[in-house]
Amino acid sequence: MKILSKARISAIGSYVPNKILSNHDLEQIVGTNDEWIVQRTGIQERRIAEDGEFTSDLCVKAARDLESRFHGDLEDVDMIIVCTFTPDYCTPSVSAMVQKELNISHCGTLDVNAACAGFTYGLHLANALISSGLHRKVLVIAAETMSKIIDYTDRTTCVLFGDGAGAVLVEYDQVHPSFISAHLGTEGKDGANLYCTNLSPEMDGMELASTGFLVQNGREVYKWAVNTIPAGVASLMQGSGLCIDEVNWFVPHSSNLRMISAISEKCEVPLERMLNSLVNYGNTSSATIPLALDQGVLDGMIRAGDKVLIYGFGGGLTHCGLLLDWGIGY
Ligand SMILES: CC(C)(COP(=O)(O)OP(=O)(O)OC[C@H]1O[C@@H](n2cnc3c(N)ncnc32)[C@H](O)[C@@H]1OP(=O)(O)O)[C@@H](O)C(=O)NCCC(=O)NCCS
Incomplete structure (x- = not known):
């Protein structure tokens, strides 16, 4: 939208x-x-x-x-x-x-x-x-x-x-607003594919390992993400009135480079226009996107007015994408 x-x-x-x-x-x-x-x-x-x-x-x-x-x-x-x-x-x-x-x-x-x-x-x-x-x-x-x-x-x-x-x-700032369009959603029924318990080690009748550690079904999360994110990107772009070729930088959540390549292919955004923080920092969950954005700023790659697509996804299973008009530097 x-x-x-x-x-x-x-x-x-x-x-x-x-x-x-x-x-x-x-x-x-x-x-x-x-x-x-x-x-x-x-x-x-x-x-x-x-x-x-x-x-x-x-x-x-x-x-x-x-x-x-x-x-x-x-x-x-x-x-x-x-x-x-x-x-x-x-x-x-x-x-x-x-x-x-x-x-x-x-x-x-x-x-x-x-x-x-x-x-x-x-x-x-x-x-x-x-x-x-x-x-x-x-x-x-x-x-x-x-x-x-x-x-x-x-x-x-x-x-x-x-x-x-x-x-x-x-x-x-009314003159240079950053937020163009958004798309978000949740697949709560699949939450047991990536979880960390505290008080309640049960979900939908499924017993969860109550260890306090993160537990995941990597294959299921992988399949969910490589289907859900490209569909979300299509919807986000449709709502924006822009086409994907006009996006300067695409910064998906840095979960795994193989996932990023699959998402790149499905979204038809070449890897050269994608940024990640994965290689040196691994998956830092909510922090992966701002870490990649900050590196892009420090390297002089992301500039004011660039169209920047960011897309977070993970535990929940939750996802949320935003198309931005990059505001730093105006
Ligand atoms: C976790 C992930 C890398 C595993 O890759 P995969 O190709 O699915 O691998 P599998 O789980 O099928 O395991 C394949 C083999 O490697 C082994 N293996 C698993 N982890 C290993 C590791 N760290 N080192 C060496 N071998 C490993 C497995 O035991 C298995 O061995 P087997 O064939 O003898 O049984 C992949 O599923 C993934 O990236 N999923 C998404 C996870 C994610 O990003 N989650 C966060 C989202 S926010």
């Missing part, structure tokens, strides 16, 4: 922990090898938070990076949205902890859990809050400490995931 927008993405920042976990490191702790991981996923290494480093810490560092690079004044932010499914606590929310650390006095705080689609859902909300006139300046941060919920004896999942954070500022 084409959407009303009076909001512009005006700044970006990111942070990844220092500690690197390479494929060769993983060979020492689980029955895997570099060749298998690279061939099946494209991932070479990922970043891992320290034991005492949590999602709120990553969020604050990403926000400070944004603040220092764009001289963005965060004092008048009136809403902080943190997109995560690996919060420090059930409550207080990560966004409330970030508000405290950034010392922003007059703002609302809200955590959004849409797993790997979190960032696109968070941005969609930020646009709605600003375009409706309710808010003026929203800080959206997507951050995950996946390493805290990964079972490092399960080779089918532990090679895929890493930790990281990305932050963007969304501000009221």
Whole structure:
């Protein structure tokens, strides 16, 4: 659907922990090898938070990076949205902890859990809050400490995931609004294909492994994503009035390079126009898209006015795509 927008993405920042976990490191702790991981996923290494480093810490560092690079004044932010499914606590929310650390006095705080689609859902909300006139300046941060919920004896999942954070500022702007069209949906009936339990180890009569670790049926998630995302992109483009050739950059969720290639082929977007953060950071869930966007900005690839298609998908099973008129640099 084409959407009303009076909001512009005006700044970006990111942070990844220092500690690197390479494929060769993983060979020492689980029955895997570099060749298998690279061939099946494209991932070479990922970043891992320290034991005492949590999602709120990553969020604050990403926000400070944004603040220092764009001289963005965060004092008048009136809403902080943190997109995560690996919060420090059930409550207080990560966004409330970030508000405290950034010392922003007059703002609302809200955590959004849409797993790997979190960032696109968070941005969609930020646009709605600003375009409706309710808010003026929203800080959206997507951050995950996946390493805290990964079972490092399960080779089918532990090679895929890493930790990281990305932050963007969304501000009221009627002249250069960023949001062109959106498409989103959920396949709740297939939620058991990618889950992490806490209190309730049952879903639709299916008993879920109540270990507190992430569990997935990789093949089913793969099949769902490579069918659902191209259909979503077609709908998104139809609603926008633009054609796919007019999209400068396509940034799908960085889950797996083989999935990205299949999506590229089905959507008829060449890989040269696609950006990912997978090779060096692995799948950082909600953070993959802002990490890839920030690298694109730092490399001088994404510029003001570019049409940027972002598409998050994952646990839930949720998905959300947005077509953007890139706003940083106007
Ligand atoms: C996880 C994924 C890479 C597995 O690839 P696959 O081709 O489906 O592999 P399979 O699960 O069929 O396993 C094939 C073989 O490799 C083995 N294997 C699994 N993980 C391995 C690893 N890390 N290292 C070495 N071998 C591994 C399996 O045990 C199996 O061996 P077998 O044939 O002797 O039984 C793939 O399914 C995938 O990427 N799915 C999407 C996951 C995802 O991105 N989720 C997040 C979405 S947000």
